[in-house]
Amino acid sequence: MSEELKKRITDLFHEKSKGDKKMFYIRDVTKWLPDEDRHAIQNAVKVLLDEEVLVYWSSGSSSYIMLPEFFPKEEGTCS
Amino acid sequence: MEKSKTPLLDELEKGKWPSFVTDMKQAAQKSPMAEDLLSQLELSYKDKIGHWKHGGIVGVKGYGGGVIGRYSDRPDLFPNVQAFHTMRINHPTGWFYKTDALRNLCDVWDKHGSGLTNMHGSTGDAILLGTTTEHIQPCFDDLSAAGFDLGGSGSALRTPSACVGPGRCEWACIDSLDVCYNLTMEFQDKIHRPMFPYKFKIKVSACPNDCVASIARSDFSIIGTWKGKILINPAEVTAYASSDLDIQKEVCDLCPTKCMEWDSKELKIHDEDCTRCMHCINLMPKALRPGKEKGATILVGGKAPIVEGALLSWVIVPFIKLEPPYTELKELIERIQDWWDENAKSRERLGELIKRLGMRVFLRGVGLPAVPQMVKAPRSNPYVFFWPEDIKQEVK
Numbered sequence: 367m368s369e370e371l372k373k374r375i376t377d378l379f380h381e382k383s384k385g386d387k388k389m390f391y392i393r394d395v396t397k398w399l400p401d402e403d404r405h406a407i408q409n410a411v412k413v414l415l416d417e418e419v420l421v422y423w424s425s426g427s428s429s430y431i432m433l434p435e436f437f438p439k440e441e442g443t444c445s
Numbered sequence: 446m447e448k449s450k451t452p453l454l455d456e457l458e459k460g461k462w463p464s465f466v467t468d469m470k471q472a473a474q475k476s477p478m479a480e481d482l483l484s485q486l487e488l489s490y491k492d493k494i495g496h497w498k499h500g501g502i503v504g505v506k507g508y509g510g511g512v513i514g515r516y517s518d519r520p521d522l523f524p525n526v527q528a529f530h531t532m533r534i535n536h537p538t539g540w541f542y543k544t545d546a547l548r549n550l551c552d553v554w555d556k557h558g559s560g561l562t563n564m565h566g567s568t569g570d571a572i573l574l575g576t577t578t579e580h581i582q583p584c585f586d587d588l589s590a591a592g593f594d595l596g597g598s599g600s601a602l603r604t605p606s607a608c609v610g611p612g613r614c615e616w617a618c619i620d621s622l623d624v625c626y627n628l629t630m631e632f633q634d635k636i637h638r639p640m641f642p643y644k645f646k647i648k649v650s651a652c653p654n655d656c657v658a659s660i661a662r663s664d665f666s667i668i669g670t671w672k673g674k675i676l677i678n679p680a681e682v683t684a685y686a687s688s689d690l691d692i693q694k695e696v697c698d699l700c701p702t703k704c705m706e707w708d709s710k711e712l713k714i715h716d717e718d719c720t721r722c723m724h725c726i727n728l729m730p731k732a733l734r735p736g737k738e739k740g741a742t743i744l745v746g747g748k749a750p751i752v753e754g755a756l757l758s759w760v761i762v763p764f765i766k767l768e769p770p771y772t773e774l775k776e777l778i779e780r781i782q783d784w785w786d787e788n789a790k791s792r793e794r795l796g797e798l799i800k801r802l803g804m805r806v807f808l809r810g811v812g813l814p815a816v817p818q819m820v821k822a823p824r825s826n827p828y829v830f831f832w833p834e835d836i837k838q839e840v841k
């Protein structure tokens with residue numbers, strides 16, 4: 367597993383979370399890194415999720431990924 | 446007489462059919478959660494608005510799905526349903542349980558949740574309704590000890606499901622149970638760790654009766670079928686002829702391709718025109734049976750109306766032999782998921798993506814040939830267009 371890729375993803379999450387949007391689809395993440403292999407990005411994100419550097423949020427039907435500090439506490443939206 | 450606390454819900458107990466309100470009242474005698482659930486639902490009927498907040502928590506350690514977070518928006522009134530999460534439990538294939546397994550499941554749920562279940566949800570999973578955030582991990586640990594695992598939710602492969610197939614049904618052309626179990630075990634990571642653009646469902650029916658409705662409800666439908674002649678037992682045909690069944694009217698006239706002939710003595714089937722719809726076999730099970738060479742048809746793209754309209758799956762592989770370890774099938778699923786993952790927008794299902802980019806782009810992407818069975822409606826626009834380079838080749 368490339369530590370460099372993990373760091374790039376983590377940095378991108380911090381950078382992109384400066385805006386209003388805090389929750390991202392895995393698709394957003396692969397778009398941030400058009401030159402990287404999609405599968406390598408997904409595997410790096412899985413490791414980051416295991417390490418709790420990133421966390422999942424789900425509506426039940428779709429899944430989002432975000433930094434733990436932005437995980438809504440017992441909040442809900444309908445989507 | 447004491448006045449009922451749930452006059453509106455009580456209306457739903459009237460009539461001759463079973464009522465979920467009655468079930469919830471029964472659960473409420475033991476469970477304060479179920480009690481508050483009833484009261485909140487009553488309020489919803491009064492206010493004509495849902496009182497749930499949607500989404501959040503996803504699962505247990507190592508999982509990105511299987512738990513669906515739900516919170517009350519009136520925890521002040523209903524503190525016991527402040528959190529009321531759903532747990533999806535991967536059902537045993539074909540929904541076969543022994544009673545001790547069911548008892549175990551219910552005991553775990555009485556200990557950790559509201560005691561209310563939905564057996565089974567439309568995904569196939571056993572749905573356990575209502576637990577708190579603190580209970581999720583211990584509940585999962587107890588379920589694991591009893592041999593159960595979470596199912597899929599979110600942007601993941603959903604728990605595959607299958608009809609009872611050869612477990613009970615004489616019409617089974619494939620071992621739907623084994624196919625389903627095999628795929629479930631093979632794709633564990635895709636079920637538990639959502640990495641797809643959206644949900645992906647696989648359903649397996651062992652014959653064209655399609656009892657799991659895989660055509661309407663799955664992105665990847667596997668349906669048992671046969672090649673060659675429907676097997677006819679003439680003695681049993683004669684027996685049906687002297688019964689209440691009107692073979693001409695009820696069987697032959699309703700054959701969708703009109704490929705059957707009946708002269709009051711002999712039943713003939715022009716099998717080359719049969720679409721294997723099962724109608725005649727369903728009506729005359731003792732006289733007719735699926736042919737000897739068995740396999741499956743693969744279809745893709747089915748989905749419910751959410752986001753875009755509803756779609757039915759359509760054929761991409763007319764006939765495939767299915768035998769363990771199902772390597773060819775698994776490779777096809779991987780290729781299709783990978784093409785979808787590469788090309789789809791977020792929350793775009795496989796069927797919608799194929800509609801957007803076109804069948805021929807899909808076929809090229811996953812390496813399948815175009816065949817006549819893919820034509821959805823004859824005499825409308827041709828469904829699969831040639832690539833320019835193929836036309837040049839033809840002209841030479």
Ligand code: HEM
Nearest residue numbers: 426427444445495496497498499513515531598599749751
């Ligand atoms: C404005 C309110 C709501 C909207 C717009 C909404 C919308 C949706 C949609 C679009 C789905 C996906 C359906 C599918 O599987 O294709 C869904 C699934 C679901 N919803 Fe809701 N919903 C709402 C409220 C609720 C409430 C109040 C609850 C429970 C208290 C709830 C429980 C569920 C569950 C358990 C699922 C299944 C998740 C899955 O299939 O992965 N929803 N909802």
Ligand code: HEM
Nearest residue numbers: 457465482486529531563565566567568569570572574575
């Ligand atoms: C008038 C009240 C209700 C009606 C008519 C109703 C009807 C239904 C129907 C028809 C289904 C699909 C069944 C199937 O999958 O075969 C369903 C699924 C479901 N219901 Fe209800 N329901 C009601 C109340 C509730 C309540 C109060 C809850 C939870 C507190 C609930 C939670 C669910 C869930 C979680 C599913 C989806 C299971 C899955 O994802 O597969 N329902 N409901």
Ligand code: SF4
Nearest residue numbers: 608614651652655656
């Ligand atoms: S789909 Fe066919 S094989 Fe499966 S249970 Fe239904 S009738 Fe039987």
Ligand code: SF4
Nearest residue numbers: 700719720722723725
């Ligand atoms: S299976 Fe359907 S199409 Fe085939 S002969 Fe019977 S009724 Fe006709």
